[in-house]
Amino acid sequence: MIGEKSDRELLEQAAAGDQAAFAMLVRRHQIRVLNLAYRFSRDRQDAEDLAQEVFLKVWRHARSFKGQAAFSTWLYRLAVNTCLNYRQRKKSRPKSLPLTADLESRAEAAAEGLEARQRQDLLGRAMAALPARQKMALILAGFEGKSYEEIAAVMEVSVPAVESLLFRARRNLAATLRPLKKKGDL
Numbered sequence: 001m002i003g004e005k006s007d008r009e010l011l012e013q014a015a016a017g018d019q020a021a022f023a024m025l026v027r028r029h030q031i032r033v034l035n036l037a038y039r040f041s042r043d044r045q046d047a048e049d050l051a052q053e054v055f056l057k058v059w060r061h062a063r064s065f066k067g068q069a070a071f072s073t074w075l076y077r078l079a080v081n082t083c084l085n086y087r088q089r090k091k092s093r094p095k096s097l098p099l100t101a102d103l104e105s106r107a108e109a110a111a112e113g114l115e116a117r118q119r120q121d122l123l124g125r126a127m128a129a130l131p132a133r134q135k136m137a138l139i140l141a142g143f144e145g146k147s148y149e150e151i152a153a154v155m156e157v158s159v160p161a162v163e164s165l166l167f168r169a170r171r172n173l174a175a176t177l178r179p180l181k182k183k184g185d186l
Helices: 007-015 019-041 044-064 071-092 100-111 114-129 132-143 148-155 159-183
Strands: none
Touching: 007 019, 007 044, 007 071, 019 044, 019 071, 019 132, 044 071, 071 132, 071 148, 114 132, 114 159, 132 148, 132 159, 148 159
């Protein structure tokens, strides 16, 4: 039965054009990829687009998977690179003004717990201000629960480089949030 096959077997079948095997891979991993993309982009639509882009890359490049790492590591590497590229593309686009729907959703959020939302927004802005690689390392460690070794494999860096990225990310977050904490906004 197809549901009992390993990711590697499903990827091999997908590389041979088996759409059912590919669909099973997507079902197995779509939530993780979507969550990673959302944590990086902080926008649901962008996260869905990023996840779709990741799985299109999996389909297109299934034959290039060499099996030197686990499928999940390869998938996360594709997702990380896609998110980093998204950030570069987004930097080059002009910023737009908030839409009416966005303003309405902000008003609803205010009615449902302004303080909690403000804290979440402050943390989100602080995370967004981090350099892309620091942000990605922090997301993989803190939200995805990846080990330093897994993060190193996904980001194609050494374990000490991961440790350094995480140290700097935490230091930068603390520096950004410290004044807010003193003012009582956090």
